[in-house]
Amino acid sequence: MQADEFANPGMLWVTRGEKLWRTPAGSTGAACAQCHGEAAKGMRGVATRYPARDAHSARLVNLEGRVNLCRTRHQKAEALAHESEDLLALSAYVAHQSRGMPISGEVPAELRASFERGRTQYHKRIGQMNLACTQCHQQNWGKTLLAQTISQGHGNAYPTYRLEWQSLGSLQRRLRACYFGVRAQMPAYDAPELLELELYLAWRGRGLPIETPGVRR
Amino acid sequence: MLARVRVPREAKRGEIIEIRIAIQHRMETGFRLDNFGRPIAKNVINALVCRYNGTEVFRAEMGSGIAANPYLQFHAVAEASGEFVFEWTDDAGERGSERASITVTG
Known part of the structure; x- marks a missing residue:
């Protein structure tokens, strides 16, 4: 599709x-x-x-x-x-326009601090479920969470058409949905926390081809 | 309403051609409630007609079981050069249309 x-x-x-x-x-x-x-x-x-x-x-x-x-x-x-x-x-x-091109994932020196905060955020347990991103998307991807397969959590296809949304949505919308899922307080759109997380995800997914617009369930 | 239509640009006379159309539409089922618990009015594309040089070749009647952004695919026989005209309406009375031309050889 x-x-x-x-x-x-x-x-x-x-x-x-x-x-x-x-x-x-x-x-x-x-x-x-x-x-x-x-x-x-x-x-x-x-x-x-x-x-x-x-x-x-x-x-x-x-x-x-x-x-x-x-x-x-x-x-x-x-x-x-x-x-x-x-x-x-x-x-x-x-x-x-960049479809098929690999994500550079390069972190310039002036973004190093933001990147490190993003990395910390990725590994920090949050919410009532007390879960960090890494516990689902790094340590347990491919297993099932109820009926759904846990993804590797890459952002290379965003903005993506998500079947659950029946619409296109941004990576931040998806990230906020994860915050909701672990019952943590959702940061506002464009909050530094989300942008830093996006930066870390870009580095984590370096080399993956851009697939925009992706289709996800 | 935004739509994408795909009809082969050229075809041989008598050839069976594939026609595809995708329309951007929420296709609100009428079964959902908003954040305050009030029902959201049903609004789906209820009728779509495709005419080939004025002759109706395809008609679809859709209901609340069709997902958002409906995508339809059907076939027709290329008979003469001309135009495919697609027209549709939703429950709110909004109309949309799209057209695509074809050149038939042979």
Whole structure:
């Protein structure tokens, strides 16, 4: 289902993203394509390097965050809401351009501290279930949790079409679902905790090909 | 409503061709409740028609058992060059349409 360009429901969002790429937005009336040109060229390989450090604010941003920074800074448009159809469509469209390319997983020196916090977070027990990410997705993947097979917990196919959601969703949505699953308090979208975890996951999944838009159960 | 349609660009006369359509739609079943316990109104694409040069070749009536973002696949015989027109409506009365052209040789 994922490999079939047409049957993959995530491709609906990619198609939508392609339209948005050419649609002017904000007070400058500029479309993404005006600065970045054809996404197939300009955006190829970009998703393999995220999350990355935004030089201007010195903060960690993921692909969705980068799309919104571009909107507010350059297009002078309003930032798109988390998990909104348009934000998912644009980030899926951009990430789709890197399909098949390996995640770089490189951690630059200035992101080392964030990366280490992400690694700590990955190994820290949280919630009423008192579970860390590592206990399911590193030590017990492939076994079953009730009726479901535990995944290796890689983020290389996000934004992904999840059958449970019947919709496309971001990696942060999936991570928040895991927080909910272990009965821990869910961090807000774009919380440093989640971004650092995304950074650690990118390093952990280095070399895996980008599969966006993936299809997951 | 956003949709993707795939019809072969070219075909030989008499050839059986595969037609595929995927529509982005929530397909709200009407059985779910919102966070306050109020029922969410049913809203599914209830009818889809495909016409080939004006002749109806495919019709689907869908209900609440169809998953979100429905994907349909069917076959037709290529007879003449022309256009496939897809039209559908949902329970909220919203209409969508998509078209694809085909060149038939031989």
